[in-house]
Amino acid sequence: xxxxxxxxxxxMAQAISEAIxxxxxxxxxxxxxxxxxxxxxxxxxxTSGLLDRFGPERIMDTPISEAGFIGAAIGAAAQGLRPIAExxxxxxxxxxxxxxxxxxxxxxxxxxxxxTLPVVITTAIGGGYSDAAQHSQCLYxxxxxxxxxxxxxxxxxxxxxxxMIEAIRDDxxxxxxxxxxxxxLPWMSYFEGSTNAVPDEEYTVPFGEAAVVRRGEDITIVTLxxxxxxxxxxxxxxAADGISVEVLDLRTLVPLDREAVAASVAKTGRLLIADEDYxxxxxxxxxxxxxxxxxxxxxxxxxxxxxxxxxxxxxxxRPLERHVIPQVAHIESAVRxxxx
Amino acid sequence: MDPHEDQLLxxxxxxxxxxxxxxRMVNVYLEGKLPPDIQHGLAFDIGGGPVPGEMHLxxxxxxxxxxxxxxxxxxxxxVGTHRPHHFAIAKGVPLDKLAAxxxxxxxxxxxxxxxxxxxxxxxxNFSCSGIEGASLPPATGAALAYKxxxxxxxxxxxxxxxxxNQGTFHEALNLAGLWNLPxxxxxxDNRWAISVPKExxxxxxxxxxxxxxxxxxxxSVDHNDAxxxxxxxxxxxxxxxxxxxxxxxxxxTDRYLGHFQGxxxxxxxxxEPEELRGHDPIPKLATAMRGRGIxxxxxxxxxxxxxxxxxxxAYEFARESPLPDPAEALEHVFV
Numbered sequence: 033x034x035x036x037x038x039x040x041x042x043x044m045a046q047a048i049s050e051a052i053x054x055x056x057x058x059x060x061x062x063x064x065x066x067x068x069x070x071x072x073x074x075x076x077x078x079t080s081g082l083l084d085r086f087g088p089e090r091i092m093d094t095p096i097s098e099a100g101f102i103g104a105a106i107g108a109a110a111q112g113l114r115p116i117a118e119x120x121x122x123x124x125x126x127x128x129x130x131x132x133x134x135x136x137x138x139x140x141x142x143x144x145x146x147x148t149l150p151v152v153i154t155t156a157i158g159g160g161y162s163d164a165a166q167h168s169q170c171l172y173x174x175x176x177x178x179x180x181x182x183x184x185x186x187x188x189x190x191x192x193x194x195x196m197i198e199a200i201r202d203d204x205x206x207x208x209x210x211x212x213x214x215x216x217l218p219w220m221s222y223f224e225g226s227t228n229a230v231p232d233e234e235y236t237v238p239f240g241e242a243a244v245v246r247r248g249e250d251i252t253i254v255t256l257x258x259x260x261x262x263x264x265x266x267x268x269x270x271a272a273d274g275i276s277v278e279v280l281d282l283r284t285l286v287p288l289d290r291e292a293v294a295a296s297v298a299k300t301g302r303l304l305i306a307d308e309d310y311x312x313x314x315x316x317x318x319x320x321x322x323x324x325x326x327x328x329x330x331x332x333x334x335x336x337x338x339x340x341x342x343x344x345x346x347x348x349x350r351p352l353e354r355h356v357i358p359q360v361a362h363i364e365s366a367v368r369x370x371x372x
Numbered sequence: 373m374d375p376h377e378d379q380l381l382x383x384x385x386x387x388x389x390x391x392x393x394x395x396r397m398v399n400v401y402l403e404g405k406l407p408p409d410i411q412h413g414l415a416f417d418i419g420g421g422p423v424p425g426e427m428h429l430x431x432x433x434x435x436x437x438x439x440x441x442x443x444x445x446x447x448x449x450x451v452g453t454h455r456p457h458h459f460a461i462a463k464g465v466p467l468d469k470l471a472a473x474x475x476x477x478x479x480x481x482x483x484x485x486x487x488x489x490x491x492x493x494x495x496x497n498f499s500c501s502g503i504e505g506a507s508l509p510p511a512t513g514a515a516l517a518y519k520x521x522x523x524x525x526x527x528x529x530x531x532x533x534x535x536x537n538q539g540t541f542h543e544a545l546n547l548a549g550l551w552n553l554p555x556x557x558x559x560x561d562n563r564w565a566i567s568v569p570k571e572x573x574x575x576x577x578x579x580x581x582x583x584x585x586x587x588x589x590x591x592s593v594d595h596n597d598a599x600x601x602x603x604x605x606x607x608x609x610x611x612x613x614x615x616x617x618x619x620x621x622x623x624x625t626d627r628y629l630g631h632f633q634g635x636x637x638x639x640x641x642x643x644e645p646e647e648l649r650g651h652d653p654i655p656k657l658a659t660a661m662r663g664r665g666i667x668x669x670x671x672x673x674x675x676x677x678x679x680x681x682x683x684x685x686a687y688e689f690a691r692e693s694p695l696p697d698p699a700e701a702l703e704h705v706f707v
Contacts, residue, residue, distance in 0.1 A: 161419030348487025
């Protein structure tokens with residue numbers, strides 16, 4: 033991992049578009065397809081400025097035809113190109129999932145490794161701004177459940193750039209999930225911890241290596257994406273009350289750094305999982321399994337606790353949405369429960 | 373098919389209600405979303421104010437809603453789009469409950485669970501979705517039900533020209549054509565799929581031509597005109613009611629505002645919205661009605677002030693209504 037050589041901060045959106053642009057300069061096989069990725073620069077600015085630099089042959093606005101253009105990314109990749117396809121909101125995967133889970137995820141395996149599909153699908157996730165049930169989900173657990181897709185979920189600009197370059201250079205399909213509430217957009221409130229120092233030069237952040245983003249002794253919070261920033265705010269508050277919280281940012285779900293989870297929990301003996309995806313059958317359960325499978329070596333001081341969306345669609349009205357999406361206050365309260 | 377006097381009056385007043393409902397929302401929506409009330413450094417905060425979230429307004433697109441819904445009864449189904457207020461209003465969804473839902477209030481259609489893109493009024497068989505192309509299959513299913521039940525109701529799916537490139541458009545049209553269903557598919561062509569213009573998204577000039585592939589008539593309404601929509605929709609709906617099968621109608625219409633409020637519209641030619649407003653369908657209908665002796669100044673004033681008053685009452689109801697109890701978020705995943 034490279035170290036920032038000078039202090040230049042970028043928003044996560046800027047870091048992602050910079051990574052894509054640098055890889056497009058380096059490798060002419062890389063191109064982008066998606067709705068409003070051209071003159072609009074991506075609804076969440078992940079391709080901002082790229083049309084002017086690379087032109088419409090490589091930054092391709094598509095019709096509203098996700099099954100078509102995401103499927104086309106598979107075919108183009110099989111012919112040696114390296115497509116990046118943007119699915120505007122992850123919630124829209126329903127119209128194109130067959131191409132993703134039955135083909136993109138499986139063709140390599142079904143061909144005994146003879147077909148490689150270096151496709152990156154970028155997609156926006158997350159709620160918190162009242163966009164309701166069809167535009168606020170995270171759903172990374174759904175994709176992580178399907179074998180054959182690498183799943184990347186950054187929490188900040190530095191990681192996002194390095195993970196995006198790693199994703200583009202990977203010869204396997206990668207789902208790259210960016211949370212709208214940490215992109216640093218000028219039209220949506222966001223957690224400012226996601227905007228951080230990003231080196232000008234290219235660098236990679238390897239998949240499968242979680243990051244300890246705050247060291248602590250009393251309790252481990254395993255989390256990802258925007259929830260990392262919420263956890264860091266909560267940890268600061270809790271420190272004032274003498275509770276020392278360790279925050280582990282998973283950064284990728286596939287591959288998943290189980291050893292980092294186990295190592296942190298071995299130290300603290302207490303685990304909170306803070307997740308914005310649905311509670312059941314997903315990420316938070318998977319992290320629980322990491323602990324459950326190591327109970328012979330882990331000395332747990334309290335049962336594991338989970339914070340996630342309690343198995344309801346995301347409601348529109350603000351008090352309803354805040355009730356179901358874990359907030360900083362919920363994290364603080366859960367930590368206090370666990371710590372006592 | 374020409375509209376009668378009462379149909380013209382209904383279309384005129386309903387268009388006035390829609391326009392006022394939408395244009396008032398432009399300002400209401402901005403409340404709490406601008407500096408200095410928001411996070412430092414932001415120009416706008418989509419999640420702020422009394423009406424947070426995305427907001428897709430239909431000012432300019434009134435003719436397609438009223439020209440179709442003028443022919444519909446409560447038992448007919450309408451499935452709308454992510455830009456749904458004009459359809460809901462024209463289908464007769466109560467304005468107060470509609471406004472309250474958009475404000476996320478406990479008195480709203482769904483007590484705040486659905487919001488602006490997800491409006492449900494089962495009494496009037498109205499629903500909509502935030503997913504492009506999602507309206508066509510459920511409308512096809514409603515039409516299938518009417519046929520199976522021997523009921524002379526019809527189902528209407530509205531969708532944008534951008535959604536006509538989704539698989540659902542093609543699959544649903546084929547089903548409706550194959551099964552000869554009482555369905556009418558209305559393509560609301562405002563030429564913009566967010567920032568992507570129709571000529572850069574669609575391989576042919578007219579979506580009406582696609583009807584031929586699915587064994588149904590395809591009709592183009594070339595002007596953003598309530599009477600022209602009324603005529604085309606009237607023929608299609610009457611044919612569907614009589615067992616004559618589905619129709620695809622493409623209507624040229626105009627999006628006066630951004631894709632969503634807050635959209636800087638950098639992609640749009642300068643002056644286009646102003647130019648479009650030069651062909652406003654509401655005064656056009658008024659002029660036509662005056663020409664037929666149906667409208668004069670006194671009647672126009674009365675209709676216009678009544679329309680405004682209806683919107684005022686609905687907005688006041690929405691503002692004054694309570695927010696739902698947070699714990700309600702956990703209810704109604706199942707019944």
